[in-house]
Each structure stands twice: as C-alpha cells, then as structure tokens.
Amino acid sequence: MLSSLIFDMDGVLVDSMPYHAEAWMQVSREIGANVTSEDIYEIEGANHRLGLQWLFEKAGGNIDSDQYDRILQRKVDIFTSIADVKPFNGMADCLKAMKNNFRLAVVTGSERVTVESFMDQFFPGIFDVIVSGEDVHYGKPYPEPYLKAVELLGIEKEECLVVENAPMGVESAKRAGLYCVGVPTYVSPDKLSQADIVLKDHASLTDYLYTHLNNCSHNS
Known part of the structure; x- marks a missing residue:
C-alpha cells in the first residue's frame, strides 16, 4: 500500500x-x-x-x-x-491534505540551506525527510538520493511514488527502483519518457495526488 x-x-x-x-x-x-x-x-x-x-x-x-x-x-x-521564488499554485494546500495520510519527503540537488529556507517559507512542518545535494556522494541521475530517502522514511520501495520534472531526476528515481510521476515543467514531455506516467502540468499533478488520497481514505 x-x-x-x-x-x-x-x-x-x-x-x-x-x-x-x-x-x-x-x-x-x-x-x-x-x-x-x-x-x-x-x-x-x-x-x-x-x-x-x-x-x-x-x-x-x-x-x-x-x-x-x-x-x-x-x-x-x-x-x-x-530569485523571486514562488510555490506552484495549489501545491501547498495539496501537500497539507496529503500530510494526513502519507509521509512526505523532498529529494533535491540544491544545497540544504536553500532547501530549508524554501520549506520553512512555503511548506512549514510538512516534510518528514529532506535529502539535499550535500547529503549524498552521487547525486541525480545516480539512484543514491532516492535510495537514501526510502531508507530515512523507513519504508519499502513499493510503498512510495516519486514526483519529478527533470530527466536526470526521473532517471535517478527509476534506477532506484521507484514508481515515478513526471511533470514537464521546463522540458518537453518526451524528455521524461522514462517516467511511469507523464502528466500535463501542475493542475494535473494535484488532481492525480488527490485521487490517490481519496483512494487511500476509501481503503482505510
């Protein structure tokens, strides 16, 4: 599950x-x-x-x-x-809803100080695990970042899914043996062809996640 x-x-x-x-x-x-x-x-x-x-x-x-x-x-x-960085529309509310039923993690190549700043500013108290670029020796596209997240979450690979928007990130997730959802934010969808499913945009992503939340709620 x-x-x-x-x-x-x-x-x-x-x-x-x-x-x-x-x-x-x-x-x-x-x-x-x-x-x-x-x-x-x-x-x-x-x-x-x-x-x-x-x-x-x-x-x-x-x-x-x-x-x-x-x-x-x-x-x-x-x-x-x-930088004038903003969260994508709908993501903060979606993550708050997800938090009730799922453990949440961030896996990024960015430096930890930047990651923690954005998390504190836009998603306070939401994420259980953060893996930054400084936390691994071999970053994306190697599988180490996602394998580390799975380890820190204390779960089996089959218990999670990854959301990625970059070719190297998708490759990293798949090499780690994880189910990967692609969102082509800055690249064409074909660049994410290794993903298990490629969605259209962030609106499609939040719809997809809410569907999983509803399924989880119905099964509990």
Missing part, C-alpha cells in the same frame, strides 16, 4: 529553475563557457558539483577542480540576489 510521497523541489514544489538557469548562465559567461537555459534544464536535479562538471564539459570549458568552490559560491550569490 502507498504510504509515502517523495517530491523533487525545483520545478515540482517551487518555480525556481528560471533563476537557477540565469545564475548559471551569468557564471558561465564570466569564465568563458557560455551555456543556454536549455542546457541547464537538461541537467536539472544534479547536485551542484556534478552539474557544474557536466555543464562545462558540454560547453567546452576547462575548469580546474580547485575553482569549483569559488564558482559555486558565485552561482549561489547570483541566484540569491535575483
């Missing part, structure tokens, strides 16, 4: 990726490795270090590993200065 719901953060819970993309693009221009917003959305979900490495290899940039911390801090500073 379904007992837990696991959510990606950026692009699923909060509309933040355009600001992440702009911050990454500014940083890339500063070090001579121009990337596009589409490049960023392709690697959404990876933790910053893995994402940075992948991005600049793709762009033909050459970065020494000792520059990573400085570049990442610059990206965080830019993001913080420009």
Whole structure:
C-alpha cells in the first residue's frame, strides 16, 4: 500500500529553475563557457558539483577542480540576489491534505540551506525527510538520493511514488527502483519518457495526488 510521497523541489514544489538557469548562465559567461537555459534544464536535479562538471564539459570549458568552490559560491550569490521564488499554485494546500495520510519527503540537488529556507517559507512542518545535494556522494541521475530517502522514511520501495520534472531526476528515481510521476515543467514531455506516467502540468499533478488520497481514505 502507498504510504509515502517523495517530491523533487525545483520545478515540482517551487518555480525556481528560471533563476537557477540565469545564475548559471551569468557564471558561465564570466569564465568563458557560455551555456543556454536549455542546457541547464537538461541537467536539472544534479547536485551542484556534478552539474557544474557536466555543464562545462558540454560547453567546452576547462575548469580546474580547485575553482569549483569559488564558482559555486558565485552561482549561489547570483541566484540569491535575483530569485523571486514562488510555490506552484495549489501545491501547498495539496501537500497539507496529503500530510494526513502519507509521509512526505523532498529529494533535491540544491544545497540544504536553500532547501530549508524554501520549506520553512512555503511548506512549514510538512516534510518528514529532506535529502539535499550535500547529503549524498552521487547525486541525480545516480539512484543514491532516492535510495537514501526510502531508507530515512523507513519504508519499502513499493510503498512510495516519486514526483519529478527533470530527466536526470526521473532517471535517478527509476534506477532506484521507484514508481515515478513526471511533470514537464521546463522540458518537453518526451524528455521524461522514462517516467511511469507523464502528466500535463501542475493542475494535473494535484488532481492525480488527490485521487490517490481519496483512494487511500476509501481503503482505510
């Protein structure tokens, strides 16, 4: 029986990726490795270090590993200065309703300080488990983030479903052996073809979750 719901953060819970993309693009221009917003959305979900490495290899940039911390801090500073992040319509009320019947978790590549700030601001007291990019060695698309969430929730894999909006996140969930619901927030639906089901948008997502809640209530 379904007992837990696991959510990606950026692009699923909060509309933040355009600001992440702009911050990454500014940083890339500063070090001579121009990337596009589409490049960023392709690697959404990876933790910053893995994402940075992948991005600049793709762009033909050459970065020494000792520059990573400085570049990442610059990206965080830019993001913080420009971000006007909001939760997606209906998500806060939906999660409050889900909280009565399910354990809830967030699995994200973002740094913990950012995750906790958004959770405190938009979804206080809602989530039982948070797995940030700093909590795992191998972030998305590796399965470690979702396997860690399952472990922390204390459940079997068959007891949960994952909601993802990024190709790397979907790959991570499926490699962890979990049922995955895709929401194509910033990419075309075909990019999420590995998901078990791909919904149209956030309105479809909340309808889908309320259906599961109703089924759970009827079965209890």
